[in-house]
Amino acid sequence: MAESTKKLKKPDVKIVLLGDMHVGKTSLLHRYTERKFKDTVSTVGGAFFLKQWGPYNISIWDTAGREQFHGLGSMYCRGAAAVILTYDTTSWQSYVELEDRFLSLTDTANADCIFAIVGNKADLTDSHAQASNPEGERQEEAEPAHLSLSSSSSSLQRKQVNREDAIALYGRVLHYKGLDEKACLPAESMCFETSAKTGYNVDVLFETMFDLVVPSILKKRNEGESSTVDLEAPSKGKRSKAGCCA
Numbered sequence: 001m002a003e004s005t006k007k008l009k010k011p012d013v014k015i016v017l018l019g020d021m022h023v024g025k026t027s028l029l030h031r032y033t034e035r036k037f038k039d040t041v042s043t044v045g046g047a048f049f050l051k052q053w054g055p056y057n058i059s060i061w062d063t064a065g066r067e068q069f070h071g072l073g074s075m076y077c078r079g080a081a082a083v084i085l086t087y088d089t090t091s092w093q094s095y096v097e098l099e100d101r102f103l104s105l106t107d108t109a110n111a112d113c114i115f116a117i118v119g120n121k122a123d124l125t126d127s128h129a130q131a132s133n134p135e136g137e138r139q140e141e142a143e144p145a146h147l148s149l150s151s152s153s154s155s156l157q158r159k160q161v162n163r164e165d166a167i168a169l170y171g172r173v174l175h176y177k178g179l180d181e182k183a184c185l186p187a188e189s190m191c192f193e194t195s196a197k198t199g200y201n202v203d204v205l206f207e208t209m210f211d212l213v214v215p216s217i218l219k220k221r222n223e224g225e226s227s228t229v230d231l232e233a234p235s236k237g238k239r240s241k242a243g244c245c246a
């Protein structure tokens with residue numbers, strides 16, 4: 001076996017995307033990893049993407065928002081260093097669901113887990129369109145192609161969740177976790193409005209999270225956890241070599 005294949009890198013740390021179905025979790029991850037907005041199908045169970053961030057390996061877990069997969073959520077959150085709670089800025093219900101249905105799933109995450117609150121589909125709301133185009137210039141001329149808003153003004157929707165709502169939720173999340181707001185990262189820097197469709201704020205979101213989980217990796221390393229799996233090390237279990245491929 002070649003030296004490079006003897007040891008498989010295992011992720012140093014885990015980040016989990018949580019939120020109701022249809023809020024755009026998969027689209028956000030696609031936008032970041034593939035640099036495009038493409039058709040999605042509702043996620044079944046969960047899937048992860050491995051990101052090399054400097055010398056670190058970070059796994060980003062995309063989970064299913066559908067109620068039928070709810071039971072899996074706490075499993076995906078086990079040992080997470082960061083959780084991205086995602087809602088759709090045009091759906092108040094998706095915001096309410098974060099607290100009602102998803103927050104308790106994070107009980108299995110690390111005690112020092114970092115939280116971000118993300119309002120996606122910002123391109124659909126008129127306030128985003130105005131912020132991006134304050135002088136009423138034609139969109140195609142005003143912005144680079146990758147940032148242009150392809151929604152026509154007729155498809156704009158009323159924004160149902162404002163940034164202040166996200167900030168208030170962040171405070172309640174810290175309270176739920178029994179954390180002191182003053183000792184935590186400030187809400188202003190942990191609440192994002194994004195658009196997977198236009199790419200607005202997507203890199204900023206993921207890369208802020210990557211930087212923030214690095215201390216958690218270093219802490220884990222100091223505590224002596226191995227960062228590789230040695231395929232040639234003798235198995236401690238009783239399972240025979242040919243018995244199982246899991």
Ligand SMILES: Nc1nc2c(ncn2[C@@H]2O[C@H](COP(=O)(O)OP(=O)(O)OP(=O)(O)O)[C@@H](O)[C@H]2O)c(=O)[nH]1
Pocket residue numbers: 019020021022023024025026027028038039040041042043044063064065066120121122123124194195196197198
């Ligand atoms: N306009 C707009 N549509 C979006 C955006 N993000 C996602 N969508 C659309 O919203 C729908 C749902 O997107 P997904 O990424 O599949 O949502 P999800 O949160 O992964 O849903 P589940 O896997 O069912 O939990 C799709 O039709 C996307 O094209 C966005 O930023 N803007």
Ligand SMILES: [Mg+2]
Pocket residue numbers: 025026027040041042043062063064065
């Ligand atoms: Mg999905």
